[in-house]
Amino acid sequence: MAVAAVHTSGGIADHIHPEPQGFIRRYVFSIDHKIIGIQYLITGFVFLVLAGLLAELIRVQLMNANGGFISPDTYNEIYTMHGSAMVWLVIIPIVTGGFGNFIFPLQLGARDVAFPWLNMLSFWMFPVAGLLLFSSFLLGAPVAGWTEYPPMSLQGGVGTSMWCVAIFLVGVSSTLTGMNFMVTILKMRAPGMTFTRMPLFVWAQLATAPLSMVATTALAAALAALFMERQFGIPFYDPARGGSPVLWQHMFWFYSHPAVYIMILPVFGIISEVLPTFARKPVFGYKLIAFSSVAIALAGFMVWAHHMFTSGLAPYLQLPFMILTFTIAVPTGVKIFSWMATLWGGKIHYTTALLFAVGFLALFTFGGVTGIFLAAVPFDLHAHGTYFIVGHFHYVLVGGSLMGIFAGMYYWFPKFSGRMLNETIGKWHFWLFFVGFNGTFLPMHWLGFLGMPRRVAEYDPQFQMWNRVESVSSFIMTFAILLFFINMFVSMRNGKKAGPNPWGGRTLEWMIPSPPHYYNFKNIPTVYALPYDFSEPLPYKGLEDELNDKPPAQLAGAHH
Amino acid sequence: MAVASAALDAQHHEPVDQLYAETRDMRLIGFLFFLFSDVVLFSSFIFAYLYLRNSGQGWPPQGVPRPDVALAALNSAILFGSGATMHYALENWKHGKFFRYAGFMIATIILGAMFLTGQVVEYTALYTKEHVTWGGSGIFGASFFTLTGMHGFHVLVGVFYLITLLLQSVHGVYSKDKYFGLTAGTLYWHFVDVIWVVLFSIFYLI
């Protein structure tokens, strides 16, 4: 019991679940946060492929000005499903459920999340919701875009109601995950890990969790009302019966603007881990990065109506929403500059993960700047509903979130699987993706300026040349993602063995074997300082036995 | 849970209580977060109601009467009374007075059921006398029946929840020191009360 003398509170930190027995308990209905995280990642990537193929159908259709590949009705279904699936079934589950579940309890020095059973429940709602959403194709998928504005969404087929139920389910899952993460971060930090010693990825999750909790519940109300109106004829949104379509826009954007930060804040966390590790340098402005996440999360609740400048919003409301939206650029800019200062003068290792992180910096900043354009009322009135918007949000969601997800995958794949991803394929993946991405989405900005409306199956022939450039570039991007999946499949079995800490990372997840034991840590470590001071010795005590064959003290005690 | 606590129990007693105390704290915070998200759900519908009410059609809309304040005031007093009895149920449990606890619990359950009965009476009166329905009375039906119905559903769930807790405590699930389930039940019931304070004000008083 000598090792246990390091830390024996006898509390939750020393508690180890019984080892899961059998395939089902171990890999299917697992309560282990690491398995659940990987389940989220796999499911999310499956939906990424499906929603990505939908995007390619859109691009094939737009090769010709007069379309002709699919009918306009099918086209409506396809872009609606592409947007809904990408937001709710790909990015949000991957960045919160996937990376969040796997990484942050390890970084906290915890053995699991606060409520493991609830975690399993949240996960299993997500594939069910995904299947429900995609099966709406069989009954006439929703056609009103991922925002489902009434009155159009009141006129669609049964699929729209299925859309409501599916998104409601993902929402409940996301809310439960948010609560679970909040409690975990508040109560399960390793001894000595004060809030200002937490890794930045944990800070990012801490800022995201309340957004998932509060905003998603508001969305649940909006969806429930839409469902009731469609199925039972309860007049909330139909103007002919006294309801208000603008009410939906308020309720929807009160969720969906914070949702933008649910999609990006965890990615900020990933970037904040990747950059210092590969620059071999303490992260610049730790507290600035940490607190600006919280500031963004709080401010995110006060800007939703900037999506509604063309919906007849009163001018005295437009101005404050415009100014508040501008102010969000301040904490975001603080982050961007802190990351650049982290790289500055560092001994940079050009790994694939770092390339993706730097690519993220460039592309996300670009998308952020066009976001500032759009926050200005006069500009927004001009660009609203054009391809400029499409270009803008693909820069922040694909160039931002998806690039960050790839950075995180190349960084943590060794921890997930115990094997390295192939760096050569990885670099091909990065460069093809980067070029294909810009070729696809950059021309959208000027097409938007020239007045090409979004969500149309056919368009003016003068836009055809740039649309063809976009389509060809999008095929390159898809090929790059194909390379990524090939890389994962090959490396899972044949990749180089990673060892516990292939990158020389300093956060707690790198101190234990890859993949970690089901109990994570043999002894809960004590934390003395921030993890990022590369010139100092590691600020942990009690990790001596992590890499040898001794069983943890609790299990050894149980045998005697 | 059983394996690890048994292992620790074999050594000395204190760690088990430590585990309970920490688990209790986490469940308390988690439960409060759950209630908070429920508050957000209600707030969203309340926002929708106030938005529609102020959308320039006048309130109540043409052909719809105001709901009956007298019945609602009585019903509110009943529900708030159940909040007070619930509070004393928990207080008595903390002091180990089981029979007084059980009496207050039963009183709470009965008062909750009375509130639901009152709501059924109110809905029936609205439907038979004034022909007000959920879907057929414009934004009044939509907001009034959705919000009060949602609240009524929470009360119904709460009544069954309290019955479960009472049965559990009879079967010795909770002890004088370890009674988090009862704390959670009390929190939930208070939450249902407090939501009604808001709904009562916005539907009947303004």
Place this chain on the structure above:
Amino acid sequence: MDIAQIERILAIAGGVIVAVVSAIALKNDWKTPGLDNTVFKVMLALLCFGALLAIFAGAGFLGTFPKAA
């Protein structure tokens, strides 16, 4: 005396009882520490406020009454 008046009198009586009882409970609990008790105190205060609303509504100070049938 019609039903509405009986309801109003009962509402006032019930409201008074609840307001007094919850105020006493709040006073007794005032110094209990702990997160759960803090929440209980807020809840009791709101309960007391709600009971006052019920009294005022019963007494006719608040809320508009439907026309006598």
